[in-house]
Amino acid sequence: MTAHAPPPIEAAVPLARREDILTARKTVRAAARALRLGAVDEARVVTIVSELAKNACVHAGAGEVRVGTRHLVDRDQILIEVEDAGPGFSDVSAALAVGFSTNGGQGLGLPAVNRLAKSLTIDTRPGKTLVAALFETDRA
Ligand SMILES: Nc1ncnc2c1ncn2[C@@H]1O[C@H](COP(=O)(O)OP(=O)(O)OP(=O)(O)O)[C@@H](O)[C@H]1O
Ligand SMILES: [Mg+2]
Numbered sequence: 001m002t003a004h005a006p007p008p009i010e011a012a013v014p015l016a017r018r019e020d021i022l023t024a025r026k027t028v029r030a031a032a033r034a035l036r037l038g039a040v041d042e043a044r045v046v047t048i049v050s051e052l053a054k055n056a057c058v059h060a061g062a063g064e065v066r067v068g069t070r071h072l073v074d075r076d077q078i079l080i081e082v083e084d085a086g087p088g089f090s091d092v093s094a095a096l097a098v099g100f101s102t103n104g105g106q107g108l109g110l111p112a113v114n115r116l117a118k119s120l121t122i123d124t125r126p127g128k129t130l131v132a133a134l135f136e137t138d139r140a
Pocket of ligand 1: 051055056058059060084086087088089090095096100101102103104105106107108109110111129
């Protein structure tokens, strides 16, 4: 940590209605700006939150988005966790493949998140699903 390190941000956004996805997007955008990420990385983390929040709404009906930031000496991290109490994934590895969708969607959301995030973990069972994406950026 440097003397001017931004304080860590921890925020939680409940997802009850589709409009709450917008609040989640604004929350992660503010976190990216607090870390002084560039426009490209900001767009990446907003995409991650959008797709995971949309999945909680579409596939589980509701959920919660949590955003946490860490400013390290050589890199910044944003941890995005989306939890829901829906039915759970039917097949996690299939869900990461482009074009796989159980509800007639395009099956593009999770593959995109998987590409953008440094790591993506899916812990799922009926009644409790936690999808965690760690975004990391190098500081030149
Ligand atoms: N929170 C979740 N709970 C249960 N299943 C999920 C959840 N999120 C994703 N899935 C499963 O993973 C599949 C793939 O997700 P992905 O986001 O890639 O595609 P999609 O949501 O179906 O369509 P798109 O995101 O392109 O609109 C979903 O169709 C669904 O079966
Ligand atoms: Mg999706």
